[in-house]
Amino acid sequence: MLRQAAILVGGLGTRLGERTKLVPKPMLDVGGRPFLDTLIDELVRYGVFDEILLLAGHKAEIVETHYAAAVRGRTRIVVSRETEPLGTGGALLHARDLLHDRFLLLNGDSLFDFNLLDLIARAHDGRVHMALRDGVVGDRYGRVVLDGDMVRDFIAPGAGATGPVNAGIYVIDKSVLDDIATLPASLEQEIFPGLAKSGALRGTAYRGYFIDIGIPDDFARADRELRQQLRRPAVFFDRDGVLNHDSGYTFETHRLEWIEGAREAVKAVNDAGYFAFVITNQSGVARGYYEEHHVVTLHRWMADQMALIGAHIDAFEYCPDHPDGTVARYCRTSDRRKPAPGMITDLVRRFPVDMTRSMVIGDKESDMEAAQAAGVAGHLFEGGNLETFVKQRLSPAGEA
Structure with a gap:
């Protein structure tokens, strides 16, 4: 690369x-x-x-x-x-x-x-x-x-x-x-x-x-x-169940299995002129199953795999906290953990996002609730080819 x-x-x-x-x-x-x-x-x-x-x-x-x-x-x-x-x-x-x-x-x-x-x-x-x-x-x-x-x-x-x-x-x-x-x-x-x-x-x-x-x-x-x-709409992707199959607390590269059309869906978002973000709850950190550096390493590997086909994520956001966590420093309620909109609002403070044409794509009701709380459209992905699903919902970023 x-x-x-x-x-x-x-x-x-x-x-x-x-x-x-x-x-x-x-x-x-x-x-x-x-x-x-x-x-x-x-x-x-x-x-x-x-x-x-x-x-x-x-x-x-x-x-x-x-x-x-x-x-x-x-x-x-x-x-x-x-x-x-x-x-x-x-x-x-x-x-x-x-x-x-x-x-x-x-x-x-x-x-x-x-x-x-x-x-x-x-x-x-x-x-x-x-x-x-x-x-x-x-x-x-x-x-x-x-x-x-x-x-x-x-x-x-x-x-x-x-x-x-x-x-x-x-x-x-x-x-x-x-x-x-x-x-x-x-x-x-x-x-x-x-x-x-x-x-x-x-x-x-x-x-x-x-x-x-x-x-x-x-x-x-x-x-x-x-x-x-340079102000552009964004697609906020949930990770597990949207970009990769949710096999339960995924943190190892050899266990990650891409959803059909996932990398191509991200590229379609890039090509249309949107920001592409990942917003993912990672309570496995709070529960002691893995550490934050494992999450960062996995995201870097995912980014490299996407880059091979010309796709990229502008920012990976994750929340390691959970109120029932067993690791003390992560055992808390966080406004970044979906269904709260904190990861979305943090990204909007860092990037020039046009929220009127942005969307969340997730596979759980908590994703849809986070979208609603942030004031953007939410689209529930229930399986199939993610590229097809995403392309039906995109318009070129220069269009109203």
Whole structure:
């Protein structure tokens, strides 16, 4: 599984004029906080990245200071500082010793809201697999000639061409750095055309919200709308009996049996632009059957299994408490234990959830009571294929 993301944050940002003379473009406030913080948060919620590597250049000391010894969840943030402008390819070459054999690369001045793990799951062939934006109108951007998933050619802006455009997000095999002969070097202009000619460049087209803060008009638009665009509905999944068969106090990976279509159901939620959360009562901790670290380990294993097909859970919430527990510190009544809504309300405080279009999917009446208490729809899952059940209840997150 790919565990590293790298973000290009070293450009001069000259088209934004005075704004970027003293501050790197990705560190400018957009929607009330540094744009780079938003990009990092979007990566962290996928739950698969151990490290985010920031490839800094212009005013790199600001990036270094802001992210010194930074950790987001289980993801550490590392800064690589180039001393002179080397281009996008040169920035990677400079950081070669820090890069994993295979990594995700993103531009630091744009955000594309689509399921990143779908791209990673598809990126088996070729040395680079690009994310492409479909349905783009106008002639501002160059176009990509795609044959299946094979990138055949690039067409410059202004040529009146149609087709997807480069979204600035790539799964890259580190061997690509061997193709860089001189510096500075541009991936887009010097490396990718050669990969396309040799059949080593792949691409997949996606639709979703996109913003590039590189020009003044788009910077202003991002500042106005980004926070609202990142507000999304959520599906709150119960775990035992919904995602996996309820075999009684499941805490070992070898005992977990997925419900038919469970991982695919989570991916459908991701692809539709919803948050996907797990809210699960785990009274086995209070009863002394297992410990909290067993729950965390199982959830990490479940996340890895989902990631194999391009699915992810944005957050796993569990309540270890029970009023009849035999372990003293967990023997209590908790407002996080369903049917109380505490796990849901805690998530809503941490994530920008649109509650008007959110839902709970559970297999017990206590799940439905928690949904009602939190003010969201509840859907009782009584067995069958979970993917089919979920897809019947989803609408694309951009629709009212």
